[in-house]
Amino acid sequence: MENRPLEYDYTVAKMFMLTTILLGIVGMLIGVILAFQLAFPEVNTILGSGLAEYTNFSRLRPLHTDAVIFGFTLSGIFATWYYVGQRVLKVSMAESGFLMFIGKLHFWLYLVGVVAVVVTLFMGITTSKEYAEFEWPIDIAIVVVWVLFGISLFGLIGIRREKSLYISVWYYIATFLGIAMLYLFNNMEIPTMLATAPDGSAVGGSWMHSVSMYAGTNDALVQWWYGHNAVAFGFTVPIVAMIYYFLPKESGQAIYSYKLSLLSFWGLMFVYLWAGGHHLLFSTVPDWMQTMGSIFSVILILPSWGSAINMLLTMKGEWQQVAASPLIKFMVLGSTFYMFSTLEGPIQAIKSVNAIAHFTDWIVGHVHDGVLGWVGFMIMAALYHMAPRVFKKEIYSKSLMATQFWIQTLGVVLYFTSMWIAGITQGMMWRAHDEFGNLAYSFIDTVTVLHPYYTIRGVGGLLYLVGFLMFAYNIYKTMTSGRKVEESELQNASPMGA
Amino acid sequence: MFHWLEKHPFFFAVGVFLVISFAGLIEIVPNFAQASRPVIGTAPYSTLELAGRHVYIKNSCNACHSQLVRPFKSETDRYGHYSLSGEYAYDRPFLWGSKRTGPDLMRVGNYRTTDWHENHMKAPADVVPGSIMPAYTWMFTNLADINTAYAEQLTVAQFFSTPYNKPVPMKDGSTKVVAMGNNVTEANAMALEEAKLIAADMKDQDVKDAVANGQIPEIVALIAYMNSLK
Numbered sequence: 001m002e003n004r005p006l007e008y009d010y011t012v013a014k015m016f017m018l019t020t021i022l023l024g025i026v027g028m029l030i031g032v033i034l035a036f037q038l039a040f041p042e043v044n045t046i047l048g049s050g051l052a053e054y055t056n057f058s059r060l061r062p063l064h065t066d067a068v069i070f071g072f073t074l075s076g077i078f079a080t081w082y083y084v085g086q087r088v089l090k091v092s093m094a095e096s097g098f099l100m101f102i103g104k105l106h107f108w109l110y111l112v113g114v115v116a117v118v119v120t121l122f123m124g125i126t127t128s129k130e131y132a133e134f135e136w137p138i139d140i141a142i143v144v145v146w147v148l149f150g151i152s153l154f155g156l157i158g159i160r161r162e163k164s165l166y167i168s169v170w171y172y173i174a175t176f177l178g179i180a181m182l183y184l185f186n187n188m189e190i191p192t193m194l195a196t197a198p199d200g201s202a203v204g205g206s207w208m209h210s211v212s213m214y215a216g217t218n219d220a221l222v223q224w225w226y227g228h229n230a231v232a233f234g235f236t237v238p239i240v241a242m243i244y245y246f247l248p249k250e251s252g253q254a255i256y257s258y259k260l261s262l263l264s265f266w267g268l269m270f271v272y273l274w275a276g277g278h279h280l281l282f283s284t285v286p287d288w289m290q291t292m293g294s295i296f297s298v299i300l301i302l303p304s305w306g307s308a309i310n311m312l313l314t315m316k317g318e319w320q321q322v323a324a325s326p327l328i329k330f331m332v333l334g335s336t337f338y339m340f341s342t343l344e345g346p347i348q349a350i351k352s353v354n355a356i357a358h359f360t361d362w363i364v365g366h367v368h369d370g371v372l373g374w375v376g377f378m379i380m381a382a383l384y385h386m387a388p389r390v391f392k393k394e395i396y397s398k399s400l401m402a403t404q405f406w407i408q409t410l411g412v413v414l415y416f417t418s419m420w421i422a423g424i425t426q427g428m429m430w431r432a433h434d435e436f437g438n439l440a441y442s443f444i445d446t447v448t449v450l451h452p453y454y455t456i457r458g459v460g461g462l463l464y465l466v467g468f469l470m471f472a473y474n475i476y477k478t479m480t481s482g483r484k485v486e487e488s489e490l491q492n493a494s495p496m497g498a
Numbered sequence: 499m500f501h502w503l504e505k506h507p508f509f510f511a512v513g514v515f516l517v518i519s520f521a522g523l524i525e526i527v528p529n530f531a532q533a534s535r536p537v538i539g540t541a542p543y544s545t546l547e548l549a550g551r552h553v554y555i556k557n558s559c560n561a562c563h564s565q566l567v568r569p570f571k572s573e574t575d576r577y578g579h580y581s582l583s584g585e586y587a588y589d590r591p592f593l594w595g596s597k598r599t600g601p602d603l604m605r606v607g608n609y610r611t612t613d614w615h616e617n618h619m620k621a622p623a624d625v626v627p628g629s630i631m632p633a634y635t636w637m638f639t640n641l642a643d644i645n646t647a648y649a650e651q652l653t654v655a656q657f658f659s660t661p662y663n664k665p666v667p668m669k670d671g672s673t674k675v676v677a678m679g680n681n682v683t684e685a686n687a688m689a690l691e692e693a694k695l696i697a698a699d700m701k702d703q704d705v706k707d708a709v710a711n712g713q714i715p716e717i718v719a720l721i722a723y724m725n726s727l728k
Contacts, residue, residue: 037632038599041623044632053640056632058558124556128591157507165504173507174514181519195652197681204682205646209552211653215534216586220594221526262500269514273521282568283594284583289525296521359564359598431572439575443601448628 008086009094010390012103016079017383017390019111021472023071024376028465030064035461039454054122062133063121068371069131069234071114076379077175077238078110078149083386084168084245085153089160099155106148113141125208129223131230132186136210139187146183150176167261171241174269178233186226188213217284221277228276235375237268239338240307242382247311247331250385251321256313260306267303271296278349281358290351297349304342311335326401330381333409337373341366356431361450361457362423369416372408372464380471387475388490393482400474408467414460422453537584539669542651542660542676543726546689546696546714549647550723553716554593557634562599565592565727578605588660600631607728612699615721620702634717638705642719648685651678693718696725 037043037057044056053059082103086092093100116138120126126133134142153176157169165173189210195203214222248255255261277285277293312335315321321328344366348357357363384401388394395401429449432440503510543551554560567573569580581604586592610618617624620638622631654660655678665673679685690709696718697709705715 038630041630041632049633049635052632053636056557056634058561058632061558061561124558126555126558128555128558128560128593130596154507154511163505164501165507165510170504170510170514173511174518177511177515178518181515181522185522190653190657192646192649192653195649195656197648197652197679197685199680201681203645203649203652205649206643209646209650211650212590214590215658216589216592217583218526218530218534219590219592220586221529223592225522225526266517269517270520273518274525276521277525279596282570283566284581284586286529289529292525355568355570358568359596361597364597430576431570433572433575439572443576444626444628447599447630 006086006090006092007094008083008092009100010083010386011100012093012107013079013082013386014390015104015107016075016082017386017475019107019114020072020075020079020379020383021475023067023075023114024379024468025465025472027064027067027072028461028468030060030067032458032461032465034060034064035454035458039451039458053124059122059124062126062130063118065131066117066121066133069230070117073234073371073375073379075110076242076382077172077234078106080238080242080245080379080382080386081149081153081172083390084241085156085172088162088166088168088245089156090162091156091160093156096155096159099152099159102148102151102155106145106152109141109148110145113138113145116141120208125206127187127189127210127212129186129212129219130227132183132223132226134187135208136187136189136191137208139183139189142183146176146180150180166245167255167265168241168245170265171237171244174265175233175238175241178229178237182226182229182233186222220280220283221285221289224279225273225276228279229273231370232268232272235371236272236304239375239378240264240268242378243307243311243331243335246378246382246385247314247328247335250325250327250331250381251315251318253314253316253318256310256316260310264303264306264310267306268300271300271303275300275349278354281349281351281354294349294351294354297346301342301346305339308335308339308342326398326405327381327384329402329405330377330384333405334374334377334381337369337377337412341370341374344369356427357423360423360427361419361453362427365416365419365423368419369412372412372415376464376468377408380468383475384471387478388482388485389487391479391482392485392487393478394485396474396477396482400470404467404470404474407470408464411460411463411465411467414456414463418453418456418460422450422457425449425453534587535584536587536666537582538667540585540587541666541668541674542588542654542662543723544676544689544692545644545647545651545678545685546642546692546719546722547726548650548723549642549644549689549714550716550719550721550726551593552643552647552650553637553720554723555591557637559603560593560595562595562597562631564595564598564602565604566594567602567604573602577602578608588654590654590658603724603727605728607725610724612696612721612725613701615724616700616702616717619717619720637716637720638702640716641708642689642714642716644686644689644714644719645682647689647719648679648682651685689714689719692722696721 045052191210193207274296277289278297281290426446429441429446434440567577567580619634622629655662662678693714
């Protein structure tokens, strides 16, 4: 360690770490509120009926999904990039004034974008497309932020000392390209402010409003090609980038197999994009597309499990670390949830299963075992690993970290088990016929029956939020009152030798 | 090859891009023209209906209600004929939704009335005991944005040739013309005429008064949209 040539500059990484935590709290808090609104509808008017327009379920729901995706997760991706990138490319941000400027601009514009998103969604300004709700001015801002991320990414790669790109960098590149392509095509829209009336007079109306370039079935197809793959390139690819770096670093173990990582990477790139059709089974898109979506979803198990198994085998012979280190616990359980979630998804994509599961809470459960168990755990683990190296302070409390781990694990388990039961119960009740061939249940019967599961889910979500607050507190105390520590004192090893 | 790619980021990125763009090209492009053709009986939205659709979107009704009837007996029993691609030809954006916390609304106009919606939006649990849907009371006071709906009509007529002011074939062999105003004043006047018909079936005195005074509360536009879903 003494001969390490570089002092890395973590200014931008620190900024994004902060937004990861803040937006994580916001997104998860809104999630818990939503969960309790479904169990106890009075929560819709939690701030009084005068403000109900802004606190009711439907107005808050896009805020929850977007705060978690584009707030918490995206910040986490950027924070880890500005940390991992320098280290695996063997180059410091401080070496390039230009890249430092781009990095900071990237952060501040991102923050402006976040504020614009929060304000407009509260006002109900939305395109309604899931995870692409933002109207055209914000879309343009997002494209600019993304281009800045691209300049940072390829700029740092351009001045690298280590010529071979480490596996994590592959995944960051794929994240950049994938999201860029998907976001651009799904948000093709025409601002209506451009319209003039047939008699030539001005029309007025909202300048923010736009209309989608695609209609009906085509719009659905493009949207779910986007929606599914936003999960791919937001919740899978960059998180795999993180685990390929942080697990070997934290455990001191080398990646189990290079060939397996090659297979998983290129396999994931090729297969993932086909699977979007599984969101549209039994809809009006052509049958062959639905079948393709279904088949490729099942094939997708291979590259997904390839990465996960590669991670678990990296721990071969070192399993005592799982017991000893709460940080390793997060990562090992994270890859386990990844395996679990990438098996559950393909099962739901099989047509006969989808006939029951679609439109029910089972899908919500699936999203959350992936996001809470895999994405959330991995981002928190990454930040826990980064904190001592970035702030040069020892983690404030390891026992707090361990307690947090168990609270959150319990939360995730309560969440997905209750949603499984809720989803399958509702799916079965919707299709039940009585002995005369009439529908056995009215719709409301299938809603009231879910009350206990909605309550359990709310409790599960609350436990996860409590754990996240413990995480935020732990990081805060590490920054402010942790014991000073130099990186050379920290027990770690490296996939790249430094 | 892979070792070489890992040392050449540009070609690596090109490789990744080729691999990921493949699926979209094959799945989405070939069917594009076919899927956007309307079926007989599908007409574009009137200005008021479109303003109602904007209210629906503004309040993310699609977060809990689907507009897609799947081809199963249990669904056609509950909601009516299964969805056809061409029925969505004028839906920009599509509103299929991904979760049925509440029932499907694809054909809600066939079995719910103005009166029912009015009571239900005010106090859902009074109409459907056990309902967990929140009340949408602000829709009775907020005004619908007719200007924006009109601007959207003009935009889709210009860019996508949506047939406004043109005869559209109906199922019974007749034709229907969805009229669109020549300017924003005319569009507002036409929307108001349509709103008066809805308000006549409503009980809320404030809404009736507003419409009588030439204003269109959001709830009126929303109900016009709901009634058009058939």
